[in-house]
Amino acid sequence: MRALVAPWLLLFSLVAAAQVPQPPEVAARSYLLMDLSADQVLAQRGIDTPVEPASLTKLMTAYLVYQAIRAKKVDLKQTVPISERAWKMPGSRMYVDPKMQVPVEDLIKGMIVQSGNDATVALAEAVGGTVEHFVELMNAQAKALGMKHTSFRNPEGLSAPGHMTTARDLAILATRLMQDYPEDLPYHAIRKYRYQGTPTANDTNRNMLLFRDPTVDGLKTGHTDAAGYCLIATAKRDFPNLQGRRLLAVVLGASSEVARANEAQKLLNWGFTAFEGLKLFDANATVLEPQVWKGSDNAVKLGQTQPIVLAMPAGSSSKIKTQVARPDPLVAPIQKGQHVGTLKILAGDQLLREVPLVALEGVEQAGIFGRAWDAVRLWIK
Structure with missing residues (x-):
């Protein structure tokens, strides 16, 4: 059986009979729209073009901080001293200083909501010991996630030689952050935040969609002169045939803060209306129950641990049919979770x-007599 490729890493293709909707014009250097519920790319341009990530870099910093919290290397209530290095960071700031001992949770909010470079460096030092070691962790994690065209030089996203990524890699990072740490997604939906004793000058999340669209709940903005205005936005909407359908829009190199919000909103609205999510099977639902030979049971239930969902052009779901390819005969033992077959989804x-x-x-395998009897039956078959 041939190896499978993660579907969303491919360009989404459909038969001519199910005409693919044309995406809207997007005023950005590169962009990508994904249906996360179906693991499919709905629209894209220039997704492998190298770009500076600006403060979208902070999503990797957040990923490693959430990871460290789960591993109990740091605690949300743990206070962190603010180093001179963190205090003197240029650009967007949370306005913490060396006289403060700031809880990790507040630094997370300062990093995500205020895009504070000072908060980001303080977190990097708390998790990595030094900024330099934390950057090594960032690059190792990027490699582990499959971000093949990404190299980090700092945790906050200021321009630096070699600090580069792509829209595809950023989509991988954003997707994994939401999959691996869903309980932390609410940080990315906070509209306003200010740490006690700091100025109110930078207390509003720059993701305008959080204020415009109640279905948007993240993720991060970014801007430098070289990167332009960037936004990774995600929204979850309920539909009669699919509750909690989630899309992700990556917009890089827009001309202004307003433009990046407008282009991301345009993509999200188009994706939700031009395509419909079709749930074929629930998580852990039986897709097929084929016969098993030489086993303690006569059959095995095949399915997926996640819902099987397909994004189709609106109104074309009636053209879908499925087929299953599997080894025949199936012979015990078969382990739970073992890859046993492939569901093929077709239009025509x-x-x-x-x-x-x-x-x-x-x-499990049957006893010696059961195996012997099935061996005879297979020979006759």
Whole structure:
């Protein structure tokens, strides 16, 4: 059975009978729109073009901080001393200083809501010991996530030689951050925040969509002269046939703060209306229950641990059909979670997507007499 490729890493393709909606004109250097519920790219341009990430870099810093909290290396209530290096950071600031001992949770809010470079450096020092070691952790994590065209030089996103990424890599990072640390997503939806004793000059989240669209709940803005105005925005909306459908828009190199918000909103609205989410199977639902030979059970349930969802042009879902490819015969033992087959999703004769099917429960080998009897039956078959 041939190896499967993560579907959203491919360009989304459909048969001519299900005409693909044309995306809107997007005033940005590069962009990407993903349906996260279906793991599909709906629209893109220049997603592998190297760009500076600006403060979108802070999503990787956040990822490592959330990771450290889960590993109990740091605690949300733990106070962090503010170093001279953090205090003197240029650019956007939380306005903390060396006289302060600031809780980790407040530094997270300062980093995400205020895009504070001072808060970001303080967190990097708390998790990595030094900024330099933290940057090593950032690059190692980027490699582990499959961000093949990303190299970090700092934790906050100020311009630096070699500090580069792509829209595709940023989408990988944003997706994994939401998948791996969903309980931390609320930080990215906070509209206003200011640490006690600091000025009110920078207390408003720069993600304008948080104020415009109640379905938007993240993620991060960024801006430098070289990067232009950037935004990664995500929204979750409910539909009769699919509750909690989530899209992700990455907009890089827009001309202004307003433009990046407008272009991201345009993409999100288009994706939700031009495509419909079609749930084929629930998580852990039985897609197929084929016969098993030489096993303690006569059959095994095949499915997926996540819902199987497809994004289709609106009104074209009736063209969908499915097929299953699997080894025959299936012979025990079969381990729970073992890849046993592939669900092929087609529109007419055109293959749209392949989804691996796993055993939802294990099947042990039968006793010696059961195996011998099935061996005879297989020989006759």
